[in-house]
Amino acid sequence: MLNYEKRDGTVYVRLDGELDHRRAGEIRAELDGLIADPSVKRLVFDLNGLEFMDSSGIGMMIGRYKLMKNRGGSVAVMPGGRRVERIMELSGLYEIIEKMA
Amino acid sequence: MKTVNEMRLDFRSRPENEALARMVISAFMMPVNPTLEQLGDVKTAVSEAVTNAIVHGYRDRKGLVRMRAWLQEDGELLIEVCDKGCGIENVAQARQPFFTTMEGSERSGMGFTVMESFMDSVDVVSQVDNGTIVRMRKRLTPALCLMRDA
Numbered sequence: 503m504l505n506y507e508k509r510d511g512t513v514y515v516r517l518d519g520e521l522d523h524r525r526a527g528e529i530r531a532e533l534d535g536l537i538a539d540p541s542v543k544r545l546v547f548d549l550n551g552l553e554f555m556d557s558s559g560i561g562m563m564i565g566r567y568k569l570m571k572n573r574g575g576s577v578a579v580m581p582g583g584r585r586v587e588r589i590m591e592l593s594g595l596y597e598i599i600e601k602m603a
Numbered sequence: 604m605k606t607v608n609e610m611r612l613d614f615r616s617r618p619e620n621e622a623l624a625r626m627v628i629s630a631f632m633m634p635v636n637p638t639l640e641q642l643g644d645v646k647t648a649v650s651e652a653v654t655n656a657i658v659h660g661y662r663d664r665k666g667l668v669r670m671r672a673w674l675q676e677d678g679e680l681l682i683e684v685c686d687k688g689c690g691i692e693n694v695a696q697a698r699q700p701f702f703t704t705m706e707g708s709e710r711s712g713m714g715f716t717v718m719e720s721f722m723d724s725v726d727v728v729s730q731v732d733n734g735t736i737v738r739m740r741k742r743l744t745p746a747l748c749l750m751r752d753a
Contacts, residue, residue, distance in 0.1 A: 520625075523654040524618035530709070554625075554643075556650040561711035585643045592720055593713050 504532040512544040513537060517582075518551035523558040530562055534569070543575045546602070549582030549590075559586075560593040567599055578602050605676040608634070612670045616661040616686070624653045624670050624684075631672050632680065637743050644721035645680065645741060651714040652684035652737045658710065660688025660735055678744040685736045691729040698727065 505516040513536055519525070537545055545566055549555070567577045578600040581587055590596060612627050614620040625646045632642060649670070656668045666688055673681040691697045697704075698719075703712035718725045722739040729735040 520622060522618075522621045522625075522650055523658060524621055526709075527618070554646065554650075556647050556654065557711045557713035557717050558654060560713055561709040564711060565709035585647075589647070589713075589717065592717065593711060 504529060504536075506533075506536065508536070508542070511541055512546060513542050514546045514548060516548045516551055517559075518553070520554040521552055521559040521562075522554070522556050526558040526562040530565065533566060537566070537569065537575075540573075545570050545575065545577045546580065547577070548580040549586050550580060552582045552586050555582070555586045555589055557589065557593065560589065560595055563595060563599065576600065604679070606673050607676050608674040610672050613667050614670075616657045616664070616666045616668055616688075618657060620668070621650055621653050621657070624649050624668075627670070628672060628682065631674070632743065635674065635678070635743055641741065641743055645682070648718045648721045648725075648739055648741075649682060649684065651717050652682075652739070655714050655737070656684055656686035656688065656735065659691075659704065660686035662689060664688075674743075678742055680741050680743050682739045682741075683736060684739075685734060687734040690731040690733050691727070691735055692731055694727050694729055 505518065507514045515533065547563060570577050580602045581590070610631050612624065614623060628645055628649045629642055632645060653668060653670065666686060669685045671683045675681065696702055698715040700716045701712040703710045715725065718739060722741045724740045726738040727735065
């Protein structure tokens with residue numbers, strides 16, 4: 503189950519628990535249905551509740567970034583804990599995706 | 604170097620077993636009181652290696668993944684993740700950041716980079732059609748003085 507909120511053309515997704523390859527597939531399936539709605543212009547991932555993430559999470563976010571960018575939308579990330587951020591920094595994802603304060 | 608503990612786990616190449624492998628390696632490390640940092644590093648590296656075996660080794664076909672681990676007297680942890688899948692044609696290329704053979708599948712190509720960053724060493728032995736072995740090492744404590752063999 504995806505924890506999200508849709509407000510003024512923005513979908514806020516609150517990720518929690520362990521984001522691995524298995525979970526990334528579930529999130530992808532649920533999220534792509536949600537952002538298929540053309541009124542959605544912005545997607546925000548909140549990583550604060552994540553206890554674990556490996557590079558599958560990076561792949562999932564890059565994929566959603568491409569989808570949103572292709573239709574003129576944007577993606578932003580609210581940073582998570584130190585461990586999650588280590589993978590985020592290692593991947594260079596913040597060079598293409600906005601990091602919110 | 605004397606081994607003070609060792610384990611072996613065989614599991615089906617199913618995505619839910621990524622969490623299983625992380626739990627087992629965490630439990631295996633517990634007796635030597637790793638720091639949260641070390642625990643997180645090893646869990647992440649294992650998650651990457653096991654995901655590679657499932658997604659790339661077996662390409663989502665049915666197969667067995669084997670994880671072995673050894674704790675040595677000098678405080679070093681050794682982990683091996685093996686599959687009997689399709690193997691890697693060019694290991695040096697596969698280890699490059701952002702290299703992926705699965706462009707459409709949203710693999711980030713960061714797996715080996717994460718393993719190398721979080722472990723002290725990573726060795727990859729692979730043969731096409733025969734499978735892949737990933738060997739990783741990480742020093743956990745100065746010495747396992749509390750865990751000598753009975």
